[in-house]
Amino acid sequence: EVQLVESGGGLVQPGGSLRLSCGASGFMFSNYWMSWVRQAPGKGLEWVANINEDGSATYYVDSVKGRFTISRDNAKNSLHLQMNSLRGEDTAVYYCTRGTIGTPGTDYWGQGTLVTVSS
Amino acid sequence: QTVVTQEPSLTVSPGETVTLTCTSSTGEVTSGYFANWFQQKPGQAPRALIYGTNIKHPWTPARFSGSLLGDKAALTLSGVQPEDEADYYCLLHSGGVQVFGGGTKLTVL
Numbered sequence: 008e009v010q011l012v013e014s015g016g017g018l019v020q021p022g023g024s025l026r027l028s029c030g031a032s033g034f035m036f037s038n039y040w041m042s043w044v045r046q047a048p049g050k051g052l053e054w055v056a057n058i059n060e061d062g063s064a065t066y067y068v069d070s071v072k073g074r075f076t077i078s079r080d081n082a083k084n085s086l087h088l089q090m091n092s093l094r095g096e097d098t099a100v101y102y103c104t105r106g107t108i109g110t111p112g113t114d115y116w117g118q119g120t121l122v123t124v125s126s
Numbered sequence: 127q128t129v130v131t132q133e134p135s136l137t138v139s140p141g142e143t144v145t146l147t148c149t150s151s152t153g154e155v156t157s158g159y160f161a162n163w164f165q166q167k168p169g170q171a172p173r174a175l176i177y178g179t180n181i182k183h184p185w186t187p188a189r190f191s192g193s194l195l196g197d198k199a200a201l202t203l204s205g206v207q208p209e210d211e212a213d214y215y216c217l218l219h220s221g222g223v224q225v226f227g228g229g230t231k232l233t234v235l
Protein backbone atom coordinates (compact mmCIF):
# COMPACT_ATOMS: atom_id res chain seq x y z
CA GLU A 8 0.00 0.00 0.00
CA VAL A 9 1.32 3.40 -1.01
CA GLN A 10 1.69 5.74 1.96
CA LEU A 11 2.89 9.32 2.17
CA VAL A 12 3.23 10.79 5.66
CA GLU A 13 4.12 14.44 6.13
CA SER A 14 5.70 15.89 9.26
CA GLY A 15 7.41 19.04 10.46
CA GLY A 16 4.56 21.52 10.36
CA GLY A 17 3.85 23.96 13.14
CA LEU A 18 3.73 27.59 14.21
CA VAL A 19 6.58 29.83 13.09
CA GLN A 20 7.12 33.57 13.20
CA PRO A 21 7.32 35.66 10.03
CA GLY A 22 10.86 35.52 8.67
CA GLY A 23 11.47 32.16 10.28
CA SER A 24 12.29 28.77 8.82
CA LEU A 25 10.75 25.33 8.84
CA ARG A 26 11.66 22.01 7.26
CA LEU A 27 8.89 19.68 6.14
CA SER A 28 9.46 15.99 5.54
CA CYS A 29 7.46 13.30 3.78
CA GLY A 30 8.10 9.64 4.47
CA ALA A 31 7.18 7.33 1.60
CA SER A 32 6.45 3.62 1.71
CA GLY A 33 4.82 0.92 -0.36
CA PHE A 34 6.54 1.77 -3.65
CA MET A 35 9.98 2.26 -5.23
CA PHE A 36 10.47 5.87 -4.19
CA SER A 37 13.47 6.49 -6.45
CA ASN A 38 11.37 5.83 -9.58
CA TYR A 39 8.94 8.71 -9.09
CA TRP A 40 8.74 12.46 -9.40
CA MET A 41 7.49 13.99 -6.17
CA SER A 42 5.78 17.30 -5.42
CA TRP A 43 4.60 19.60 -2.65
CA VAL A 44 1.15 21.16 -2.94
CA ARG A 45 -0.36 23.58 -0.42
CA GLN A 46 -3.79 24.81 0.51
CA ALA A 47 -4.35 27.98 2.51
CA PRO A 48 -7.29 27.89 4.95
CA GLY A 49 -10.55 27.99 3.01
CA LYS A 50 -8.73 28.39 -0.32
CA GLY A 51 -7.86 26.27 -3.33
CA LEU A 52 -4.88 24.09 -4.11
CA GLU A 53 -1.54 25.59 -5.13
CA TRP A 54 1.34 23.61 -6.59
CA VAL A 55 4.54 24.62 -4.79
CA ALA A 56 7.46 22.57 -6.11
CA ASN A 57 8.50 19.29 -7.64
CA ILE A 58 11.62 17.20 -8.06
CA ASN A 59 12.59 14.50 -10.51
CA GLU A 60 13.54 10.94 -9.69
CA ASP A 61 17.21 11.52 -8.81
CA GLY A 62 16.90 15.09 -7.54
CA SER A 63 18.77 16.63 -10.46
CA ALA A 64 15.83 18.78 -11.58
CA THR A 65 13.58 20.97 -9.45
CA TYR A 66 10.82 23.46 -10.25
CA TYR A 67 9.04 26.06 -8.13
CA VAL A 68 6.05 28.37 -8.22
CA ASP A 69 7.25 31.96 -8.58
CA SER A 70 6.08 33.01 -5.10
CA VAL A 71 8.51 30.66 -3.32
CA LYS A 72 11.55 30.84 -5.59
CA GLY A 73 14.65 31.74 -3.62
CA ARG A 74 12.94 30.96 -0.30
CA PHE A 75 11.95 27.27 -0.53
CA THR A 76 14.10 24.30 -1.50
CA ILE A 77 12.77 20.87 -2.38
CA SER A 78 15.06 17.88 -1.94
CA ARG A 79 14.92 14.13 -1.56
CA ASP A 80 16.86 11.28 0.01
CA ASN A 81 16.22 8.16 -2.03
CA ALA A 82 18.18 5.99 0.42
CA LYS A 83 15.74 6.99 3.16
CA ASN A 84 12.59 7.20 1.00
CA SER A 85 12.02 10.77 2.08
CA LEU A 86 11.09 14.08 0.51
CA HIS A 87 11.81 17.45 2.09
CA LEU A 88 10.82 21.08 1.77
CA GLN A 89 13.11 23.64 3.40
CA MET A 90 11.13 26.84 3.88
CA ASN A 91 12.99 30.06 4.72
CA SER A 92 11.91 33.69 5.06
CA LEU A 93 8.38 32.55 5.78
CA ARG A 94 5.48 34.96 5.28
CA GLY A 95 1.89 35.03 6.45
CA GLU A 96 0.74 34.00 3.00
CA ASP A 97 2.68 30.76 3.35
CA THR A 98 0.20 29.62 6.01
CA ALA A 99 -1.37 26.46 4.61
CA VAL A 100 -1.71 22.72 4.79
CA TYR A 101 1.22 21.27 2.84
CA TYR A 102 0.65 18.01 0.98
CA CYS A 103 3.26 15.61 -0.35
CA THR A 104 2.20 14.02 -3.65
CA ARG A 105 3.54 11.31 -5.95
CA GLY A 106 3.79 11.67 -9.70
CA THR A 107 2.58 9.11 -12.19
CA ILE A 108 5.02 7.19 -14.36
CA GLY A 109 5.13 7.86 -18.09
CA THR A 110 2.37 10.43 -18.53
CA PRO A 111 2.69 13.52 -16.28
CA GLY A 112 0.24 13.41 -13.44
CA THR A 113 -0.33 13.00 -9.72
CA ASP A 114 -1.79 9.93 -8.10
CA TYR A 115 -1.22 9.62 -4.34
CA TRP A 116 -1.51 12.33 -1.70
CA GLY A 117 -0.47 12.44 1.92
CA GLN A 118 -2.81 13.74 4.61
CA GLY A 119 -0.95 17.03 4.91
CA THR A 120 0.82 19.02 7.61
CA LEU A 121 -0.26 22.48 8.75
CA VAL A 122 2.16 25.38 8.65
CA THR A 123 1.09 28.56 10.42
CA VAL A 124 3.15 31.71 10.01
CA SER A 125 2.18 34.23 12.64
CA SER A 126 3.65 36.41 15.35
CA GLN B 127 2.73 32.40 -14.59
CA THR B 128 -0.25 30.82 -16.29
CA VAL B 129 -3.70 31.39 -14.77
CA VAL B 130 -6.05 28.42 -14.92
CA THR B 131 -9.78 29.10 -14.64
CA GLN B 132 -12.68 26.87 -13.63
CA GLU B 133 -16.38 27.50 -12.99
CA PRO B 134 -16.61 28.64 -9.35
CA SER B 135 -19.73 26.61 -8.70
CA LEU B 136 -22.20 24.28 -10.38
CA THR B 137 -25.43 22.70 -9.16
CA VAL B 138 -26.78 19.44 -10.52
CA SER B 139 -29.54 16.97 -9.64
CA PRO B 140 -28.82 13.29 -8.94
CA GLY B 141 -28.70 11.21 -12.11
CA GLU B 142 -27.93 14.15 -14.37
CA THR B 143 -24.77 14.71 -16.38
CA VAL B 144 -22.50 17.69 -15.70
CA THR B 145 -19.33 18.94 -17.35
CA LEU B 146 -16.69 20.98 -15.54
CA THR B 147 -14.15 22.89 -17.62
CA CYS B 148 -10.60 24.16 -17.28
CA THR B 149 -9.16 27.01 -19.33
CA SER B 150 -5.67 28.47 -19.59
CA SER B 151 -4.77 32.15 -19.82
CA THR B 152 -2.13 31.23 -22.41
CA GLY B 153 -4.70 29.92 -24.88
CA GLU B 154 -5.93 26.52 -25.97
CA VAL B 155 -5.57 23.62 -23.57
CA THR B 156 -4.09 20.77 -25.60
CA SER B 157 -3.12 17.22 -24.79
CA GLY B 158 0.38 18.54 -24.11
CA TYR B 159 -0.86 20.08 -20.87
CA PHE B 160 -1.67 16.56 -19.55
CA ALA B 161 -4.69 17.84 -17.61
CA ASN B 162 -5.32 16.23 -14.24
CA TRP B 163 -8.52 16.34 -12.20
CA PHE B 164 -8.90 15.96 -8.44
CA GLN B 165 -11.83 15.68 -6.06
CA GLN B 166 -11.72 17.08 -2.53
CA LYS B 167 -14.36 16.64 0.15
CA PRO B 168 -14.44 18.77 3.32
CA GLY B 169 -11.72 17.88 5.80
CA GLN B 170 -10.05 15.41 3.44
CA ALA B 171 -6.97 15.38 1.28
CA PRO B 172 -7.63 15.61 -2.46
CA ARG B 173 -8.12 12.41 -4.43
CA ALA B 174 -6.84 11.97 -7.95
CA LEU B 175 -9.44 11.16 -10.63
CA ILE B 176 -7.91 11.75 -14.07
CA TYR B 177 -4.42 12.34 -15.52
CA GLY B 178 -3.07 12.79 -19.03
CA THR B 179 -6.36 14.46 -20.06
CA ASN B 180 -8.44 11.27 -20.05
CA ILE B 181 -6.64 8.46 -18.19
CA LYS B 182 -8.45 7.11 -15.14
CA HIS B 183 -6.74 5.84 -12.03
CA PRO B 184 -7.67 2.33 -10.90
CA TRP B 185 -9.97 3.74 -8.23
CA THR B 186 -11.76 6.29 -10.43
CA PRO B 187 -15.49 5.52 -10.75
CA ALA B 188 -16.60 4.79 -14.32
CA ARG B 189 -19.01 7.76 -14.33
CA PHE B 190 -16.04 10.19 -14.36
CA SER B 191 -14.37 10.93 -17.68
CA GLY B 192 -11.84 13.45 -18.94
CA SER B 193 -11.58 15.05 -22.37
CA LEU B 194 -10.74 18.12 -24.39
CA LEU B 195 -13.73 20.26 -25.38
CA GLY B 196 -12.87 23.00 -27.83
CA ASP B 197 -10.00 24.89 -26.26
CA LYS B 198 -10.60 23.58 -22.74
CA ALA B 199 -10.00 20.48 -20.66
CA ALA B 200 -13.18 18.96 -19.31
CA LEU B 201 -14.34 16.58 -16.60
CA THR B 202 -17.72 14.96 -17.20
CA LEU B 203 -19.76 13.19 -14.53
CA SER B 204 -22.41 10.97 -16.10
CA GLY B 205 -25.19 10.05 -13.69
CA VAL B 206 -24.17 12.21 -10.75
CA GLN B 207 -24.46 10.62 -7.31
CA PRO B 208 -25.05 12.47 -4.02
CA GLU B 209 -21.55 11.47 -2.89
CA ASP B 210 -20.08 13.40 -5.82
CA GLU B 211 -20.76 16.67 -4.00
CA ALA B 212 -17.27 18.08 -3.54
CA ASP B 213 -14.71 20.57 -4.80
CA TYR B 214 -13.03 19.66 -8.08
CA TYR B 215 -9.66 20.97 -9.23
CA CYS B 216 -7.91 20.75 -12.56
CA LEU B 217 -4.12 20.83 -12.89
CA LEU B 218 -2.17 21.70 -16.02
CA HIS B 219 1.47 20.84 -16.70
CA SER B 220 3.77 23.21 -18.58
CA GLY B 221 7.30 21.90 -18.72
CA GLY B 222 8.24 21.11 -15.13
CA VAL B 223 5.80 23.67 -13.77
CA GLN B 224 2.25 22.83 -12.72
CA VAL B 225 -0.72 25.14 -12.18
CA PHE B 226 -4.01 24.39 -10.45
CA GLY B 227 -7.31 25.93 -11.36
CA GLY B 228 -9.28 27.77 -8.70
CA GLY B 229 -11.65 24.85 -8.24
CA THR B 230 -15.34 24.17 -8.88
CA LYS B 231 -17.71 23.59 -5.99
CA LEU B 232 -20.19 20.97 -7.19
CA THR B 233 -23.49 20.86 -5.33
CA VAL B 234 -25.84 17.90 -5.79
CA LEU B 235 -29.42 18.81 -4.95
